[in-house]
Amino acid sequence: EPPLEWWQTSVIYQVYPRSFQDSNGDGVGDLQGIRSRLDHLEYINARALWLSPMYESPMRDFGYDPSNITNIDPIFGTMEDFDELLADVHSRGMKMILDFIPNHTSDLHxxxxxxxxxxxxxxxxxxxxxxxxxxxxxxxxxxxxxxxxxxxxxxxxxxxxxxxxHQFLKEQPDLNYRNPKVVEEMTNALRFWLERGVDGFRIDAVLTMFESADLSLNEPLNNRPGAELWQYESLEHIYTSHQPETYEVIAKWRHLADEYYQKDGNYRFLVTEAYCETIQQAMYYYHTGADMPFNFDLVFLNRTCGGDCVDRAISNWMTNMPIGKWPNWVIGNHDNKRIATKMGTEFVNAMNTLLLLLPGTPTTYNGEELGLTNIEVSYEDTQDPFGKRFGPERYHEVSRDPPRSPMLWDSTHSSGFSNATKTWLPVHPDYEIFNAEAQRKAEGVTPLKMYRDLSLLRQEATFQRGTFKPLLVDENIYSFVRELEGESLYYVILNFGSTEAQVDLAEQGLPENGLVKLNSGDFHHSDYNVGKEIKLNKISLNPG
Ligand code: ISL
CATH class of the missing domain: 3.90.400.10 (Oligo-1,6-glucosidase; Domain 2)
Structure with missing residues (x-):
């Protein structure tokens, strides 16, 4: 077996630059801010930093509307700041992935x-x-x-x-990929960043890159829930999404990435972003030349989802993935509600356990390692253009502001995020007790400490290369086995129900009186019942 590449062994950590750390007191995060917080990434053992857009932009879609894709927006700093951040990331042995936006530019480009x-x-x-x-x-x-x-x-x-x-805002005109000059310009932009030393790209909104040339009508859909609120839901986007020509362009970018890999032996990673209606559509992107398409199946879980529903989401990907490809898991990002809000705070650890112990690459959106919940943003404070469109009555149904609030670092002013009086989005009201420092210093298990320990545990060969098999699954329990012959065997058992559950693993063909002794070497904190013997036919598990 070929050795695993860095993107397979690392946790990818998404930093939303506006909300990570402000270094100059304007209430908006910036590159020097991120640079000053790299210790946090080390603490949670996140070895790859994915930076959401920091390009020059009028910020109508907060950077996803770049007016110059080979320059840095002054709100985030300068090219020198970027180079310094990249150098620091590399000197820690970490990697940097940029957000690349091929579908459109700003109308001011x-x-x-x-x-x-x-x-x-x-x-x-x-x-x-x-x-x-x-x-x-x-x-x-x-x-x-x-x-x-x-x-x-x-x-x-x-x-x-x-x-x-414009498949997004009218301030985001779609580029014409049928024009070879456009492909060339965008390829040159990738080259520009590769020359500066970046290690890969998250390729934004690939599903809309091409549209059918004959402008055929999209199919109207009747009665789809939400269509009255959101017109996009009233159509099947056959002619504006997932067009086969996308394959060729991404394959070209694969070649470019590989050129650099061959030059210096450092793998250049490509991940595509596309929400898909069917699993077949999702799998299509494995063949484009990208290393993987983001897997959003866990993003859409909610409170009503029990063990069997979690199992369906996971099996969906695992059983449909093409042979030889590498899975990946995402529980949140800057476009979706926070997992703690969707699933309930009691399931934060369970979700991070799935994310980190399932086979494949985990991606964590900043704040999810703390189990941060959404903030409430008043209509007056709403920033998201998507939310604003829906007006004061309904903006909260779609606004993407709630998961974009500033990181919570400590109990000082603005949670240590900024010394401005007003930050671009409000700071979470609970920050005085709920923040990274408090979770690091707390006595017992906290989401952050748990995340860190799981992230370190994930470095074991069994979690990197071991087999994966679902075990007992019912309306409450989701469990699986990771095994690497000659190394170790792990049972991961989670209760997604609402009451304590008794699990009998003996029924699953395991030795009836089998005992599992938790090994103190695996964990750093005393609260995980280290040393306690557990009978496999009688495991009591609280929800989460
Ligand atoms: O937000 C979504 C689902 O919750 C998506 O459909 C999303 O709009 C789409 O996947 C593209 O998202 C990306 O490009 C957008 C930008 O607004 C998003 O923030 C970005 O993640 C346009 O550039």
Missing amino acids: KWFQASKAGVEEYKDYYVWTDGNLTANGTRVPPNNWKSFFGDSAWEWVEERQQFYL
């Missing part, structure tokens, strides 16, 4: 400005169309395509007398 003005060279950098002419002489969009953030995906431009496509 110089390419779009030139395209809008009809400058020959840039005319076809974006997706333009005349639209249809109505009887009364007005132009209307050519089809029913909807933007992810609502309404038509087409925006009229007086200057050019044409519509352009």
